[in-house]
Amino acid sequence: MRYSFTEKTSHRQQETAYMLYMIIGSYFHRCSCRSKALEENLFLHYKEMPVKRQEEKEWQIIRVSEGVLGECLASMAQMNAEVFISKTDEMYVLRFYTSFEDIVVTVDDKGRYDISLVEDEMVA
Known part of the structure; x- marks a missing residue:
C-alpha cells in the first residue's frame, strides 16, 4: 500500500477573503454576492478557523476597513x-x-489584503 504525503495547506487567503466580504458587506444597507458557490466555499474555510483567531482577525479587519472607508460609512449604510469575487494570479479580488463608488479588495496567498475606494468614472 502506498501513502502519499501532502503538504498541509494554509487557508489564510480564503478565510481572510470571507471575513472581508462579510465585514465590508455589513456596512451596506444590502449586499449580495454574484457567486454563491464561491461565497459558500470561502465560508467553509472561515468556519474551520479557531474562534479566537476569527475574533482577532475580524477586529483587525474592522479597524483597517473603518480607517480606509471612514468618511463613506454613513453613505454606504444607505446604499445597496x-x-x-474572483481569483486571478493567486489573488482573490x-x-x-455601488452606483457611485466601488470598493476593491485584494487578498494575496498569505492573507495580506488591500482595501481601496474607486470612484465611478461615469459619475465624475
Missing part, C-alpha cells in the same frame, strides 16, 4: 452593493459595486 453587489459583490463580485472582491469588488463591491
Whole structure:
C-alpha cells in the first residue's frame, strides 16, 4: 500500500477573503454576492478557523476597513452593493459595486489584503 504525503495547506487567503466580504458587506444597507458557490466555499474555510483567531482577525479587519472607508460609512449604510469575487494570479479580488463608488479588495496567498475606494468614472 502506498501513502502519499501532502503538504498541509494554509487557508489564510480564503478565510481572510470571507471575513472581508462579510465585514465590508455589513456596512451596506444590502449586499449580495454574484457567486454563491464561491461565497459558500470561502465560508467553509472561515468556519474551520479557531474562534479566537476569527475574533482577532475580524477586529483587525474592522479597524483597517473603518480607517480606509471612514468618511463613506454613513453613505454606504444607505446604499445597496453587489459583490463580485474572483481569483486571478493567486489573488482573490472582491469588488463591491455601488452606483457611485466601488470598493476593491485584494487578498494575496498569505492573507495580506488591500482595501481601496474607486470612484465611478461615469459619475465624475
